[in-house]
Amino acid sequence: MKEKLANNIGLKLISLAAAIVIWFLVVQINDPVISESYDGITVEMLNVKALASDQEYSVLDDSDHVDITVKARKSVIQELKAENFKAHADMLELTQMGSTWVAPIDITLPDGVNESDVYYRPHNLKISIEESETKAVKVSVVTKGTPGGGYVVGEKIPTISSVEIKGPESVVKKVKSAVATVNVTDMTADQTFPTIKLTM
Numbered sequence: 001m002k003e004k005l006a007n008n009i010g011l012k013l014i015s016l017a018a019a020i021v022i023w024f025l026v027v028q029i030n031d032p033v034i035s036e037s038y039d040g041i042t043v044e045m046l047n048v049k050a051l052a053s054d055q056e057y058s059v060l061d062d063s064d065h066v067d068i069t070v071k072a073r074k075s076v077i078q079e080l081k082a083e084n085f086k087a088h089a090d091m092l093e094l095t096q097m098g099s100t101w102v103a104p105i106d107i108t109l110p111d112g113v114n115e116s117d118v119y120y121r122p123h124n125l126k127i128s129i130e131e132s133e134t135k136a137v138k139v140s141v142v143t144k145g146t147p148g149g150g151y152v153v154g155e156k157i158p159t160i161s162s163v164e165i166k167g168p169e170s171v172v173k174k175v176k177s178a179v180a181t182v183n184v185t186d187m188t189a190d191q192t193f194p195t196i197k198l199t200m
Contacts, residue, residue: 036077039067043105043125044088051091051129056168057101060126064089066105068120076112084110089125101127130168138162138177139198145185153184163198175200 043064051057066087070077086108094101102124109118141156163178178198 031073031075033071034074034077035069035071036080037067037069038080038082038085040065041068041082041085041087044086045091045125046088047091054132055129056132056166056171057127057129058168058171060100060128061122063105063122063124063126066107066120066122068107068118070113071117071119072113080110080113087120094127099128101129103127128168128170130170132166133169133172134164134166135172135175136162136164137175137200139180140177141180141182143182143184145183147184148186148188151188154190156182159192165200 043066045064048057068085070080087105088108089103089105091103093103095103105120105123105125107118107120109115139158139160139162141158143153143156147153158180165172165175165178178200180193180196180198182193182196
């Protein structure tokens, strides 16, 4: 009797182990672990005002955007969107490395995602800090497209002849003019544009 009972216990343990294995296989098939990438997430820069008033910064190597890869169950991945992730770098944590300043990038993860399941790059925001410079540059107008009805583009007159720009010294020195691009496609009369984005 005892021998029979012992055999039954053994069978039950074997059945339990088999059930666990089968359940694990079912989970792996129906809800496997997969990887998904969320690229180009903007890094929020905190405490920018900590920089001196006469200083300007330039972001290097597009390090103000991070690419995040998450490895998790498919059911978790399906609920995630890029906007669920937040990234920031604190200017108070800047350290100098040669001519470059770096600050660690921290990631805020959504619920259900573990830090160990996440890989992201870059890990540091890289910027250059320079003296601020201000200068006036000439405004010019260029056109794109073709006017309608056989018309041609006549005189192009900007409402302001120059604009003042301010930024890092090395960047400002490279700017020679500010350009307003106007689309004249199918135009058949004079037209004034109240606002136009300028490019340098």
